[in-house]
Amino acid sequence: MPNITNREAAEALIRQQIIDSIVQDAPKSSIVMQLGRRLPNMTSNQTRMRVLDTLPTAYWVDGDTGFKQTSMQAWDNVYINAGELAVIVPIPEAVVADADTDLIGEITPRINESIGKRFDAAILFGENRPAAWQNDIITVARQAGNNVADTAEKDLYDKIMSEGGLLNKVEEDGYAVNGAIAALGMRAKLRGLRTNDGLPIFKSDMQGTTPYALDGAPMYFPENGSFDKTIAQMIVGDFRQLVWAIRQDITVKILDQGVIQDPVTKAIQYNLAQQDMIAIRVVFRAGWALPNPATRLNEDRTGCAFAYLEPATPVTTQTVTITVKDGSNESAKAVKGASVDVNGSILKTNDSGVAVFNLRKGDYPIKIKKAGHKTINDIVMVAEADVSKTIVLSEA
Incomplete structure (x- = not known):
């Protein structure tokens, strides 16, 4: 057999070259990965x-013969799914x-x-995120x-730095801001x-060696096209x-055989063999999660480690009202303090057994828990109108 570098050998080399580049360099192209x-x-x-869901509570003992009270600690499952x-x-x-x-x-x-770009846009804004x-x-x-x-009531500095501003929102939930992302504008x-x-107040040298910072946290301005300024000005x-x-x-x-079709119209765009073409096909799979474990400053897990500045015209959302009741008849009493988890967004029901979410169009898995x-696991479908849904709990 002649000693030649055939297509199969060259393909193996090219394939490994691209794989190595993706593993090493894709994270450099993603602000979120960095x-x-x-x-x-x-x-x-x-x-x-496994993340903490319930923290133990200590109690003072009443006198020398007082009873010591019991408490519990519990965990919840958080899943990272590969998209x-x-x-x-x-x-x-x-x-x-x-080619030269x-x-x-x-x-x-x-x-x-x-x-x-796709990874950042899906995680930050939900753009085309895997189901x-x-x-x-x-x-x-x-x-x-x-x-x-x-709003016009506060200037930009106060919206970022003062009480009730972006940094303070995160701090009130028990976290310290260590990064910021914004559109180039x-x-x-x-x-x-x-x-x-x-x-x-904010400055950076022309070489970028001293970046913009918010209260010491470095600030990044993605150039990969992932930041959607119609949804947020800053995160x-x-x-x-x-x-x-x-x-x-x-x-x-x-690939050097087969056809490439338009995913919408199904029309053939290229016939590789007939048109003397090759095609590089890359498949990349990754997942992410925001576990949001219980902490002493966020015991019910309703807080968030992130905050964002809205654009002048906020994104339109639909009001989704989840009502949790104990029993199936009309006189069933409301369940206060039930945990309502809408695909990672957690709220506790109020005295009327209600938790209100503001969601964009889509289908959202929900999980309702109460000691x-x-x-209960269910799903809520959001379209172009407000949604109301009642969930009935039964005793364990």
């Missing part, structure tokens, strides 16, 4: 995490033959950039009351803020609470 806490690679499609990102890059073979540059080297960074993923950062922060309106607004002496938070992991089976394949009762 700021969040990376966990070991997932070994299956789903990884379970799949895929891209196919078709290339005419003539272009490969005539390393095409693979030119294409791979763009693939990484696209992965970073198995929990609510995005904006949705979770909104339910926790950690959204700051862009926010830089101009920050540069306009001055002290009484006319000195700039701040404790990014150590955000965890993510890569599923191990990253695959790359060089002494059976846990």
Whole structure:
């Protein structure tokens, strides 16, 4: 057999080259991956995490012969589900033959950039997020009351730095802000803020070695197109609470047979064999979670480690009212203090057994828990109108 470098051998080399680049460089293209806490690679499609759900409580003993009271500690399951990102890059073979540059080297960074954009946009804003993923950062922060309106009553500095501002919202829930993300246009607004002496409050050197900072927390302005300024102007938070992991089976394949169809119209766009083309197909799988464990400053897990500044015109949401009752008849009493978990957004029911969420269009799994009762799993579907749903608990 002649000693030649055939297509099969070259493909193996190219495939490994791209895989190595994705594993090493995709996180550099994603602000969320850079700021969040990376966990070991997932070994299956789903990884379970145990997080604190109930904290023990100590009690004073009444006198020398007083009784010591009991307390409990409980855990809840949080799941990281792998979502799949895929891209196919078709290339005419003539272009490969005539190119005077390393095409693979030119294409791979763009693939990484696209992965970073999609990953960030799904986690921050819920854009095209996989159905198995929990609510995005904006949705979770909104339910926790950690959204700051862009009103004329306060200037930008107060909206960020003062009591009731972005940083304070996160701190009130027991977290310290260690990072901020904003659209590039926010830089101009920050540069306009001055002290009484006319000195700039926020500044950065031209080389970027001294970045913008909010109370010491570094600030980032994504250039991968992931930040949606129609949903938020700025997001701040404790990014150590955000965890993510890569599923191990990253695959790359060089195709030279088959057709590529438009996913909507199903029309054939390219016939690789007939048109003398190859295509690089990359499949990347990763997942994330915001576990939100119980802490002494967030015992009921209704807080959030993130807050955001709304745009001048806030995003339209629908009011979703969940009412929890004990029993199935009309006179059933309301259940106060039940935990209502809408896909990672947690609220406790009030005296009337009601928890109110503000959600965008979509289907949301819900879980209702109350000590002494059976846990109920259900789903709420949100379209273009407000939604009301009653959940009936039964004793355990």
